[in-house]
Amino acid sequence: MSEQERRPFVSARTVAERAGVSRSAVSRTFTDGASVSEETRRKVLEAAGELGYHVNHLARGLRERSNIVCLVVADMTTPIRARLVDVLTRKLQAAGKVIMIINTGTDEESVAAALRQTLNYRADATVVLSGTPSAKLIETSLANGQQVILINRDDPLTGCHNLSVDNEMAGREAFFLLRRAGCKRLALVTSTASTASLLERERVFVEVAKEAGMAVTVMAAGPTNYASGYESARRLFGRSDGPDGVFCVTDLLALGFMDAARHEFGLSLPNDLCLVGFDDIDEGDWQSYKLTTFAQPFAAMGDHLVELLGQTVAAGTGRRIFEPIPIWRKSVRPSAD
Amino acid sequence: MSEQERRPFVSARTVAERAGVSRSAVSRTFTDGASVSEETRRKVLEAAGELGYHVNHLARGLRERSNIVCLVVADMTTPIRARLVDVLTRKLQAAGKVIMIINTGTDEESVAAALRQTLNYRADATVVLSGTPSAKLIETSLANGQQVILINRDDPLTGCHNLSVDNEMAGREAFFLLRRAGCKRLALVTSTASTASLLERERVFVEVAKEAGMAVTVMAAGPTNYASGYESARRLFGRSDGPDGVFCVTDLLALGFMDAARHEFGLSLPNDLCLVGFDDIDEGDWQSYKLTTFAQPFAAMGDHLVELLGQTVAAGTGRRIFEPIPIWRKSVRPSAD
DNA sequence: GATGCAAATGCACTTGTGTGCAAGCATCAT
């Protein structure tokens, strides 16, 4: 009936006692390249097996790098975000990292709290997938020797790495796709969440269209989801002359838009309406949609991320832009020529 | 040009020196209820702020509980899995836990590796969302004082907690829904991944139908995804007498099934075909589908999970079953009466 | 001014690991 209750984790000392060797021998047995005789190694492994010993990585992390990488993310249920988290966790794990996930809101305060957590756990690096940390906070992270990597947030923050997709190319290509399909009345559907990426796609699309002498109706009905896309279509086609060529800055928006166009206004694609999305979520390939869109090269981004983390010296600001991959399906007319 | 390079994290000692107090004072400043004068507290906080000091939770975890919870999960991109991860991470964070995510395959070996990681980082608890750990591995976790919680894996493993949805009720209700709609030829669509949950839904549906004197065609065309549902429909309607009432054990299967039925065979719902799914993923509520299904009460499951973790004593095996919530939409005919 | 009491502070130990250093020991060549 002793009172010690909670200390069930077996430590190296216990193993050492059982094996009849010093604690150092145990430590060395589990360290690559350390000098241990075959005999003691065997004894240690046997004792460890019987006791169910596992090296305490927390304690190990006191001396050297923790090998922990923090993933700060919001809106995890969004298909595209889920895909990103999936790819990154896989790649990071394969590189021997351990992932701490922080599911946060996008507002400044909750991102700040997340960043602080990150520091509390001595994460080697913080990867921000949503929301934008303040410059001051990033400074703190950097001062503590932590790498900060922002993914798809094109904010001009110094000291951290930026991985992002080429939104400019996407905006331009989307326009050319629609023009080649012979569309006359263009619209752009976006959300009220003014992320840098979304703004960039919008800006370029509108600019390029303007240069070509075409006007663009811009519509934002709410957050970046299916419902907002749906609502945008209701508003646009509720007017006298609805668009015949639309770029939705996100696939989710596009799918909502498509459903409203079909079910509420009886339009058919790609005859009455051409539609381009962005992200290449699984749902876009479903038989009901077959959306033409752009894929984000997450695998390549993940590889680059791992490469960055491998660099011991946190070389200042870096920026890497990845080309989106056009995915041709059936929501845009093939070009006339 | 010293060689020490990597030790940028500021520790309590540095803060103590700067503030002109002892290291204990720093520790006490950041410990609730410890005895520190207002004066030193102020000095410590000031120095901490200037240096960007953050308490090292890894070191703290050496003495007491680590507050780390491991989430072992596969197939994160599946909408339902993403939702589950989202809800659980939110709830756990709110309860002051830190989440380590382990993205693994479902095969035994990779789950085993995941469980070991969990022990290495002294997680207070491991929550398994996919894949099933071996009994021996769970024993190890329990021996180390770790709680093990399995979610939606109805495996008869002793020593760990089980949270799962009432698959029996789902199977039974699905049948009654279809019978009330007047369906004559029943089919059940499942996947080749024989998860306990899926098997249970199948078993009960078939049994109840048999008791009512109706036969059921069972179809499994591949993994648990959209494509398998699509393929299942092609096979079932390729025969002479296709079904007019189908229970898909998963929403993703159901959506694929629905698309094939419509686009390949020109069927319309709910007139030619009644369809019931399970999970209540967002996509099922889209205008193109409006799938009748069952929702999993994830919020309640998350609350219960947090409650379990709060219990200091890991009270042996526990089992808690949650009722799925029927979601009426438009893929099933309203009952005739 | 001396005494008593409570609050504040510092010392030293604890947690579990990795590793430099020196001592121990065996093997081998001279």
Added chain:
DNA sequence: ATGATGCTTGCACACAAGTGCATTTGCATC
């Protein structure tokens, strides 16, 4: 036989925290 060499091994320290215990400080009361 003896010195040299090389492999093992244990001691002791470092890492960053929390905390029991003893000591010091501050203040009020007699």
